[in-house]
Amino acid sequence: MENNNSSKLVPYPSNALVTERDLHKPPVLEVNHLGIDFGGLTAVDDFSIIIGRTEIAGLIGPNGAGKTTVFNLLTNVYKPTRGNILLNGYSTSGKTTAQVNRMGIARTFQNIRLFSKMSVIDNVKVGMHMSVKENFLSSLSHGFGYSKAEKIANERALELLDFFSMADLAKAQAGSLPYGAQRRLEIIRALATNPSIVLLDEPAAGMNPSETAELMENIRRIRDTFNIAIMLIEHDMSLVMGICEGICVLNYGKIIAKGSPDEIKKNPTVIEAYLGKKKEAQD
Amino acid sequence: MKNNVLKKLFSKNSITIYIVVAIYAIFSSLLYTDNLSRQLTNMLISVSCYIVLAVSLNLVVGFLGELSLGHACFMSVGLFTGCISSVLMSNVIPSVYIRLPIAMILGGLAAAAVGFVIGLPALRLKGDYLAIVTLACGEIVKNAITNINMTVESADFEFNGAIGLNTNKYGIYIKDVGELLPYAIVLVFVTIIVMMNISKSKAGRCIMAIRDNRIAAESIGINVTYYKLIVFVLAAFFAGMAGVLYGHGNSFAAASKFDYNMSIEILVIVVLGGMGSVRGSIIAAIILRALPEMLREFSDYRMLLYSVLLIVIMILNANPKFADLKGNLSIPKIISRLKNKDKTVKEAK
16 A cells, blocks of 8 residues: 555645655645634634645744644644544544544644653653553553563653753653753653654744754754654744745634745735735835 | 662662551561550551552542542442442351452442442543532432342341441451451552552553643543543542451441541541652551540540641641651651761761
């Protein structure tokens, strides 16, 4: 199946966020006409997007445009009123947030949500709980393959932490970490669930320029090492324009532009959404 | 390697086990040599039951972070199921000492089943609402048991819930504490070890993750309802087992005793012992159960003094200075201080 697909060119529409290297592979995420109403208010409407297998995609827009709502819709925190989501070709409708994660979407949060009273390594280990081969009986008795499963989990968690050079902090309490490290740990925890796409909600919020540069480097490394897609919400334009291969601009819950960073920079509708109309500026 | 073994021997959990072993060693040696006063002897079983209850409730309140106010009802379900099944089994298995462990498991399972039935709808609620529902469920179970009337003619057994169960009459009351104590010790150790194991396992991590941040736990694929339910059922199971032990250690058991007052009493032990701390629960259970007995000589002022002492303990517990003092007295701290002293002495030389 995989082989068949990879030999053929998957026909992508022109506005899909797929770079050349993914053109022969099926998309990781396909969203069709997604929408949600809160009471009478339409928060997101007609949101359609196709994301390639190893794409770094950006989701930008002015405050209140509905970016985080889109993330909440993708992870089924909110149930969409309209439209459907296909993850690796499978529909996520009717699934719980936990099930959607197991299908392959992991995310981070705008306001950090770590397990703050647990140690750093436990935060990572709890992230990979699906791959830890312990049943409830071995959890209770610490027998029946417990030590082997724990050893493998420990090694993998340390490997992941080491990837972000945080292995020396493994025993620290997650809540006591400095802000930047907490953000990194949240990304590690998301990666530990073995996703095919990671949604990062403002990963650079509150970071200084050098930390942001490091984060950009890390995001690229994640993509190259784990071969996964990344979708991020960010207000820091240097980061978005620097690493995103495809960008989707949202305003008032609707997509107003899609394309490469260069296209987005020149797009008059985007400029208008961010800066207002040209005529008004001249007056 | 050697360091690892040492670390394991002096880990927080092993020290808790040593403490419990030491306490039981002292008391049982005193008991079996007939040197223990009657007052203390009578307390041994009840304190053991309270340790099991507090440690199992700590799993719900401390590890899962959900407030449950119906723990006594699980104990009551276990007690009556276990004791009645023990009476009914008396034709098949004549010895009460063999029937007791079977009854304990049956009682535990019955309590777990009730826990499952209550937990399934109740655990969809959060915080205060869950507390209210568990409180109500506890009262419902209490009233349901009070209204049970049961006659088994073949075993010549009659049970009237409103009156209670006369364990002495049906020959399942084990009067000699020395004979009942081994069961209590085994139950306490099984409970403690299971609770400690679970906190260092996949299930424990998932449970604590739900406590720390439910939304994040869901986002990494943890089935929140499943783990909440498992914790609730497990805690009910141990409470039920403790109930059976309690029933066999008392000549009479009435359902009206297991009301919300008792649930609160267990909760007080958990809160004062420290949320999520197994050792704290054990120590608090011993102190808070022993206190009313010790205060017996003040007769009329007993409960007044008990309340005042509770308030004093609460104030002390909330005081950061006292926490520092307690922290400095912990065994790992003392060891590290001794090591540092060694170092400074060597450096001075």
